[in-house]
Amino acid sequence: MKKTIRNAGKVGTLKEALSRIHDQSILMYGGFGGVGNPPTLIQGIYEKGVKELTLIGNDAGFPEIGIGKLVSRRRAKKLIASHIGSNPAAGQLMATGEMDVEFSPQGILAERIRAGGVGIEGILTDIGLGSMVEEGKQKVTVNEKEFLLELPLKADVSIVHAKKADIYGNLIYDKSARNTNPLVAMAGEFTIAEADEIVGPGELDPECIVTPGVFVDLVIPSEGVNWKWAWE
Amino acid sequence: MGVGVDVRNQIARRAANEIKDGMIVNLGIGIPSLVSNHIPEEIHVMFHAENGILGMGESPEKGFEDEMLCNAGGFPVTLVPGASYFDSATAFGIIRSGYLDITILGGLEVDEQGDLANWIVPGKRVPGIGGAMELANKAKKVIVVMNHINKNGDPKILKKCSLPLTAKKCVNLIITDMAVIEVTEEGLLLKEVMSPYTVKEVLENTEAELQVSDDLAIFI
Numbered sequence: 364m365k366k367t368i369r370n371a372g373k374v375g376t377l378k379e380a381l382s383r384i385h386d387q388s389i390l391m392y393g394g395f396g397g398v399g400n401p402p403t404l405i406q407g408i409y410e411k412g413v414k415e416l417t418l419i420g421n422d423a424g425f426p427e428i429g430i431g432k433l434v435s436r437r438r439a440k441k442l443i444a445s446h447i448g449s450n451p452a453a454g455q456l457m458a459t460g461e462m463d464v465e466f467s468p469q470g471i472l473a474e475r476i477r478a479g480g481v482g483i484e485g486i487l488t489d490i491g492l493g494s495m496v497e498e499g500k501q502k503v504t505v506n507e508k509e510f511l512l513e514l515p516l517k518a519d520v521s522i523v524h525a526k527k528a529d530i531y532g533n534l535i536y537d538k539s540a541r542n543t544n545p546l547v548a549m550a551g552e553f554t555i556a557e558a559d560e561i562v563g564p565g566e567l568d569p570e571c572i573v574t575p576g577v578f579v580d581l582v583i584p585s586e587g588v589n590w591k592w593a594w595e
Numbered sequence: 596m597g598v599g600v601d602v603r604n605q606i607a608r609r610a611a612n613e614i615k616d617g618m619i620v621n622l623g624i625g626i627p628s629l630v631s632n633h634i635p636e637e638i639h640v641m642f643h644a645e646n647g648i649l650g651m652g653e654s655p656e657k658g659f660e661d662e663m664l665c666n667a668g669g670f671p672v673t674l675v676p677g678a679s680y681f682d683s684a685t686a687f688g689i690i691r692s693g694y695l696d697i698t699i700l701g702g703l704e705v706d707e708q709g710d711l712a713n714w715i716v717p718g719k720r721v722p723g724i725g726g727a728m729e730l731a732n733k734a735k736k737v738i739v740v741m742n743h744i745n746k747n748g749d750p751k752i753l754k755k756c757s758l759p760l761t762a763k764k765c766v767n768l769i770i771t772d773m774a775v776i777e778v779t780e781e782g783l784l785l786k787e788v789m790s791p792y793t794v795k796e797v798l799e800n801t802e803a804e805l806q807v808s809d810d811l812a813i814f815i
Contacts, residue, residue: 396667396669398646421683422725444723446722446725447721447722448722448725454721454722458718468727468729469687469729470645470684470726474684474687489732490728490729493760496724536680538680539644539666539680542647543682543683545682592662594669
C-alpha cells in the first residue's frame with residue numbers, strides 16, 4: 364500500500380471526499396450500531412448516487428440509521444460484517460441474493476481490519492473452529508493446536524467519525540463512538556475523517572490522540588447526526 | 596412464543612443471582628440486558644460492552660441520554676467510577692484473554708453437550724454472529740437465558756443442536772421461564788423449577804435427557 368502523505372493542511376470539503384468514492388469502491392466504515400458511523404459522509408455518498416459498493420464494517424446499522432441507509436437503499440453489492448440483525452433490509456437483500464453477505468465473528472472482524480491497517484498478513488485464531496465460519500479457510504497447526512488463518516481486510520476508502528481532528532489528521536473520538544473507528548482509520552488506502560470539531564496545530568494533547576494523523580488523508584467538518592436513534 | 600415482561604424479569608432476576616461482587620460481566624441483547632436491573636446495590640460489577648466500554652452503569656433517565664455513549668445494542672448507558680473506553684479490537688482482546696467472569700447470552704438451541712446455537716436459522720433468520728462466538732468460547736462462565744420452548748411450542752433444549760453452532764461445549768448454565776439447568780460432565784441437571792411450573796411440565800417440554808437434582812429448588 365502506497366499512501367500519499369501530506370504533513371498538514373489535510374482539511375478539505377465533502378466534495379473532495381466524495382470525489383474519492385465511486386461505484387464499486389471497497390468502502391470501510393467505522394461505527395457500531397450506528398454510533399460512530401460518519402453521518403455527513405454517508406449522506407453525501409447517498410446523495411451522490413454511488414452504487415455497487417463493497418461495504419466493510421461491524422454491522423448493517425438500522426434501516427434509516429448510519430450505514431444502514433446505504434444498505435437499505437440497495438447501494439451495496441457486498442457486505443462484510445459481523446451482524447445484520449438490526450437492519451431487516453440487509454437480511455432481505457441477502458435472502459434474495461441482491462447483496463452478498465460475508466460474516467466474520469465480531470472481534471475477528473475488528474482484528475482483520477486492524478491487521479489490514481498495520482501490515483500484518485494474517486491472524487491465527489481458534490474462534491470459529493467447528494462452526495460455519497471455518498468453511499473455505501486454511502487451517503494452521505502451531506504447537507500441535509489447530510487454528511484458522513484469518514486474512515486482513517483493506518479498503519479503497521475508509522470513512523470515520525471523530526470528535527476532534529487537527530489539521531494534521533490526528534483524531535480523538537467521542538466516548539463509545541470510538542469502537543471500530545481507530546481500526547478502520549488505519550485500513551484505508553485513502554482515509555477520510557469527518558470531525559465534529561477541527562482545531563489548529565498543537566491544540567490536541569499528544570497524550571490523548573487515538574489515531575495518529577499519518578493514517579488520515581482528508582479531514583472534513585461533520586454536520587452531525589441527521590437520523591433519529593432507535594431509542595428516541 | 597414471546598414471554599411477558601414479568602417472566603422476562605423473573606429469568607433476569609434469577610440470572611442476576613449468579614453475579615458476585617467484583618466480577619467482570621458481559622450481557623447480550625434481549626433478556627440478558629435486563630439482568631443489570633436486578634443486581635443488589637452492594638454488589639459491584641464492571642459491565643463490559645463489545646463496542647468498547649468497561650464499566651457501564653444504569654440506563655440514563657429520559658432526556659439525559661448521550662447519543663455517543665451506548666451499549667453494544669445501540670442503547671444509551673451511563674458509566675460507573677473506574678470505567679474506560681477503548682476500541683473494539685481491545686474489547687475483544689479482553690474477551691479472548693479470558694477476563695470475563697460471566698457472559699449471559701440468548702439462545703436458539705442448547706444441547707446435552709453444552710453446545711450453543713444462537714446466530715443463524717439458515718434460509719429464515721440471519722442476524723449474524725456478532726460477538727457471540729468469542730463470548731461463548733472464552734468467558735469463564737457462560738449462562739444462556741431463553742424461553743424454554745420456541746414459538747411453535749417445540750423444545751429448545753435438545754439432545755443435539757440442529758442449527759449451525761455458535762460454539763461447542765461452552766454452556767455452563769441454562770435459565771429459562773421454566774427451569775434452571777446446569778450442564779455437567781454427566782449431562783443436564785435440573786436444579787430449579789421456575790414458579791409456577793412443575794417438574795413434569797419441564798420434562799415434557801425438554802427433548803434432552805434431564806437428571807433431577809436431589810436438592811431441587813423452586814424459584815419464585
